Amino acid sequence: MLFTTSWDDGYKLDLRLADLLDQYDIKGTFYVCPRKQHDKDMMTNDEIALLRERHEIGAHTLRHSKLTEVSSVEAKEEIESSKQWVEQITGAPCKMFCYPYGFHNDEVIQLVRNAGFSGARTTERLQFTANDPFTMPTTLQVTPFPKRKTWSRWWHPLDPYGPLRVRKRELKKLGIKKRRYKRLA
Structure with a gap:
């Protein structure tokens, strides 16, 4: 069984998380990007370099782009x-990648492989198998907003229809009309 702990975006508060992980001798992967996210302070380059001495640093794009919604050239x-x-x-070599917002498809996965990464993490929740190192799932997500829906790919456990809303594109491809699962919300 593989146990990982990972943290996205490179917020300055991640330094406190790293200290807590260190207290329990737990290693983490911190996926960073230079673009400021959600009006929060980001780690500086020097802080990222120091964090690398204790934990793994993974890539997370430069602008936190939704890679499935930009051109192949831009995604690359x-x-x-x-x-x-x-x-x-x-x-140090950067071996791991995390898809911003978890958005990925076969083309994006191939671009990540071709870039020389060893694997990539998604935001697929409650998945307990990882057959492909480029679609490593997240079994548990912790956000600072536990009682409300935060982003479209994440949902609260008390929201049983969240997965249907998240998968609306896939449902549309299968011919399932939006009104059928919109009523469930």
Whole structure:
């Protein structure tokens, strides 16, 4: 069984998480990108480099782009440039990638493979198998807003229809009309 702990975006508060992990001798992967996210303070390049001495640093694109919604050329640039950025800051190989918002498809996965990563994490929740290192799921997500829905790919356990709303594109491809699952919300 593989146990990992990972943290996305590179918020300055992640440094406190790293200290807590250190107290219990737990290693984490911190996926960072230089773009400010959600009006929160981000770690500096020096803080990222120091964090790399204790934990793994993974790439998370430069602008936190939804890779399935940009051109292939832009997705490739985001993936490859973020790997180079992390390696330049840390002086170490960047082996892991995390898809922003969890958005990925076969083309994006191939771009991540071609960039030289060893694996990538998704935001697929409550999955307990990882057959492909480029679609490693998340079995538990902890957010600072436990009592309300936060983003479209994440939902609260008391919201049983969240997965249907998250999968609306896939449902549409299967011919299932929106009104059928919208009523469930």
